[in-house]
Amino acid sequence: MPTIRDYADIAGKGAIEELYLLADRLSGKVVQNVNSTAVGGGVAEILIRMLPLLRDLGVDARWDVIKGDERFFATTKKIHNALHGVAVDINEDEFAGFLETNRMNASGMTFGDVVFVHDPQPIALIEERPQAGGRWVWRCHIDFSRPDEHVWRFLKTYVDRYDSAVFSAPAFARTLSIPQVLISPSIDPLSDKNRDLPAETIDGIFERFGIDRSRPVVTQISRFDFLKDPVGVIKAYRIAKRRVDCQLVLAGGGATDDPEGPAIMKQVMDEAEHDKDIHVLFLPPASDIEINALQRGSTVVLQKSLREGFGLTVAEALWKSCPTIAGAVGGIPLQIKHKYSGILTHSIEGTAHWIKQLLQEPAFARRLGQNGREHVKNNFLITRHIKDYLLLFLSLYHPDDIVYL
Amino acid sequence: MQPFVFYTKYDQTLLLGRRARNLQALLEGIKSVPDASLYFHTHRFLLQHHFLSPEPPNDFAYWVTEVLNDDALGERLSSADLVQYDSLADLRAFFVDALEESLRQTERVVDSPRGEEFHFMASRIFVLPTPYTAEGLNDFASILEHISISALYYHIFDAKLRLGHDDNDFSRWFADLGHEGLAAKMRLLDPYTQTMEGLRTQILSMVRRYAND
Numbered sequence: 001m002p003t004i005r006d007y008a009d010i011a012g013k014g015a016i017e018e019l020y021l022l023a024d025r026l027s028g029k030v031v032q033n034v035n036s037t038a039v040g041g042g043v044a045e046i047l048i049r050m051l052p053l054l055r056d057l058g059v060d061a062r063w064d065v066i067k068g069d070e071r072f073f074a075t076t077k078k079i080h081n082a083l084h085g086v087a088v089d090i091n092e093d094e095f096a097g098f099l100e101t102n103r104m105n106a107s108g109m110t111f112g113d114v115v116f117v118h119d120p121q122p123i124a125l126i127e128e129r130p131q132a133g134g135r136w137v138w139r140c141h142i143d144f145s146r147p148d149e150h151v152w153r154f155l156k157t158y159v160d161r162y163d164s165a166v167f168s169a170p171a172f173a174r175t176l177s178i179p180q181v182l183i184s185p186s187i188d189p190l191s192d193k194n195r196d197l198p199a200e201t202i203d204g205i206f207e208r209f210g211i212d213r214s215r216p217v218v219t220q221i222s223r224f225d226f227l228k229d230p231v232g233v234i235k236a237y238r239i240a241k242r243r244v245d246c247q248l249v250l251a252g253g254g255a256t257d258d259p260e261g262p263a264i265m266k267q268v269m270d271e272a273e274h275d276k277d278i279h280v281l282f283l284p285p286a287s288d289i290e291i292n293a294l295q296r297g298s299t300v301v302l303q304k305s306l307r308e309g310f311g312l313t314v315a316e317a318l319w320k321s322c323p324t325i326a327g328a329v330g331g332i333p334l335q336i337k338h339k340y341s342g343i344l345t346h347s348i349e350g351t352a353h354w355i356k357q358l359l360q361e362p363a364f365a366r367r368l369g370q371n372g373r374e375h376v377k378n379n380f381l382i383t384r385h386i387k388d389y390l391l392l393f394l395s396l397y398h399p400d401d402i403v404y405l
Numbered sequence: 406m407q408p409f410v411f412y413t414k415y416d417q418t419l420l421l422g423r424r425a426r427n428l429q430a431l432l433e434g435i436k437s438v439p440d441a442s443l444y445f446h447t448h449r450f451l452l453q454h455h456f457l458s459p460e461p462p463n464d465f466a467y468w469v470t471e472v473l474n475d476d477a478l479g480e481r482l483s484s485a486d487l488v489q490y491d492s493l494a495d496l497r498a499f500f501v502d503a504l505e506e507s508l509r510q511t512e513r514v515v516d517s518p519r520g521e522e523f524h525f526m527a528s529r530i531f532v533l534p535t536p537y538t539a540e541g542l543n544d545f546a547s548i549l550e551h552i553s554i555s556a557l558y559y560h561i562f563d564a565k566l567r568l569g570h571d572d573n574d575f576s577r578w579f580a581d582l583g584h585e586g587l588a589a590k591m592r593l594l595d596p597y598t599q600t601m602e603g604l605r606t607q608i609l610s611m612v613r614r615y616a617n618d
């Protein structure tokens with residue numbers, strides 16, 4: 001596991017020194033994270049990488065995981081889906097069971113100076129605040145743009161009792177009585193998925209998959225899921241290929257929890273069967289190096305999503321200076337400013353148009369890629385994420401508009 | 406003579422929970438959001454995209470051009486000569502006038518596509534002293550050479566409009582030192598139409614010229 005000093009070569013020595021300056025202001029404070037799973041899932045992944053770095057900086061960062069039975073997690077899954085805008089039916093018993101599990105967990109916990117609660121599962125721990133004291137923050141990691149009203153009303157009564165709420169994209173902001181802070185997720189430039197790779201590794205992986213690097217390669221890395229529009233990607237590629245020779249790589253895992261997944265996969269396979277220049281790669285879960293190499297070796301990267309939470313695959317591609325074309329949904333417009341650091345599209349035809357443009361204007365494409373990398377370097381690396389968290393914790397003690405530390 | 410203490414700053418982005426789907430709602434928002442929001446939307450690009458030249462325009466202009474496809478109004482909003490404004494109230498009046506005039510001439514109000522609304526935000530600033538202090542112009546130049554972009558940004562942009570110092574910090578100090586000419590030259594610079602590194606180079610060469618005189 002890298003230490004915080006290892007990031008100085010990428011983020012700059014000054015940026016790391018500044019993190020120490022901020023962390024110093026939190027001296028003596030216990031920052032306690034609470035979520036509902038120790039492994040698997042985005043939140044656990046972030047905490048696993050970030051907590052050691054916070055500790056390197058001298059922050060007393062801790063992590064508790066709440067426990068619950070099957071019924072509790074069935075309810076929280078429903079809540080999760082409802083926040084994504086899916087219609088669900090949660091009855092009063094289920095809400096009561098949810099609260100009971102939260103209360104049970106609270107009774108066995110010791111709370112820190114800052115209690116940092118992640119996602120809805122442990123949200124009702126805030127009931128303990130009058131006894132526990134401290135400053136409390138609720139961090140919502142999920143897409144919150146169209147929550148189910150009934151479930152949101154239930155959660156809101158708890159959210160409003162926190163000192164601050166944190167969301168990942170501006171569209172997730174709600175009308176709340178407490179300050180709302182924007183903290184975007186981040187990528188780790190030293191992870192297998194993002195670290196520099198030797199040219200031989202990239203060549204070897206392309207060779208293994210039978211992709212011809214002497215011709216342009218257009219790639220989309222994503223789950224085979226309706227919302228990532230793999231069929232739309234194939235259609236856009238077909239339109240572009242009428243004018244510019246290229247190959248298409250569609251790489252990712254299956255969507256086991258998506259009922260439409262098998263139908264989408266079949267459609268993709270049917271389409272690909274007739275074209276030897278379409279490479280459909282079903283990658284197993286531990287394929288970070290392969291994904292890294294595919295992005296680095298591609299001429300253009302696509303992320304033609306129809307809906308997206310934040311869409312960190314875009315930041316991953318931009319970090320590798322890949323000219324990137326992506327759907328203008330979710331957090332993607334935060335990562336790409338159209339025609340500056342990438343291309344935003346809204347349709348199959350638009351995507352095809354820009355594939356042609358970027359393949360035929362390599363200098364323009366290169367500039368987009370370079371700007372994209374700079375943008376990610378400044379805004380979407382884990383070091384920026386740590387800085388935002390440190391500011392968040394400090395803001396709980398300094399509510400003014402301009403804070404002199 | 407007081408030495409110049411270099412400060413640096415960090416921004417925390419706040420979500421105001423207010424959004425606009427069309428020009429009318431954008432105008433209403435601009436009229437009523439706090440100064441910190443107006444400052445955020447007219448200056449955010451400078452830091453987030455400080456490596457880009459030409460600089461992308463302010464958030465209002467960008468949204469009107471790229472989402473509402475109103476090129477003429479977008480151009481007008483992006484032409485806001487930020488350096489000429491001494492207060493955020495004046496800057497707000499510029500945007501309000503431009504939007505009101507556009508709305509008077511428009512026959513129909515166009516809504517943005519769903520998911521591409523304008524979201525009003527603001528920022529909270531955390532200011533910290535750096536370990537760097539300049540006693541004179543030579544000192545100043547050698548520190549300026551390596552100081553972080555955030556520090557440069559703080560003394561040039563935040564000091565004048567966000568903190569309401571009426572002037573950038575460098576000009577104020579140069580004037581205190583008796584270098585009125587340098588202070589005036591610094592005031593005339595347009596820091597909005599160059600990258601932050603370009604700005605650093607330009608200030609450095611001005612300061613070095615005066616230091617060697």
